[in-house]
Amino acid sequence: MPAKDWQSISNDEWKERLDKDAFNILRKEATERPFSSSLNNEKRVGWFACAGCGQILFTSSQKYDSGTGWPSFVDAIPGRLETKPDRTLFYTRTEYHCSRCGGHQGHVFDDGPAPTGKRWCNNGDALVFVPEDSLT
Template sequence: MTVTERLTLTEAEWKERLSPEAYAVLRKEGTERAWTSPLYEEHRKGTFVCAGCGTPVFTSDMKFDSGTGWPSFFTSLPGAFETKSDRKFFMTRTEYHCAKCGGHHGHVFDDGPAPTRQRWCNNGVALRFVPDGEKA
């Protein structure tokens, strides 16, 4: 997947489109509390899409139980995210944002399972789950 057109909205439009919790994460790079997302326990087959723009970002086959309290994936769909260094909190981490709308989703770590050894630690409020057979 390659994002060909960016979604650009004003802050007022984002606030109207998103819940306050989703706005805090997607637009202000916040972090939801661990263990609060119902998507942590989501085990059905389907696709996880960006809550900001509906872009597919993960499939259920990429999800694993990291024990962290946040939905975690060992990879993402090609072209779904852009990454950048995050030097907050006295450490360097890799932060990732939706390639289409720029929404903050989480951080990627090198402590995941095979085959990638990556853990894409995602804020659940930044995602929407679409079960197989349903339209996004």
């Protein structure tokens, strides 16, 4: 399905497609509780995809343990995420979302490890993990 078709799905259709937590994060820009996602401890080789449309956003080699309670990545697959300023708190953060369906994923910070210095802090309920061995 082309990106423009994904972005034209109504909220009622998204509610039918997603569970409540994923809907609130992806479509309402909510944030899950820290340390609540099983993906924090995911260490298998594979890919992390948008829970809304299935677009691959991160590889397992980009993941690291930031200690923050959310799945974190040093980088993203180019072209898969778009950013915008988020001014909902008393300071401006950089929010990012899936480039295909527009689903909110998390925020990117400048306190990550080398080589990028970035921490792509993602909501686990906004992702699905696709293990490499499931494709063989």
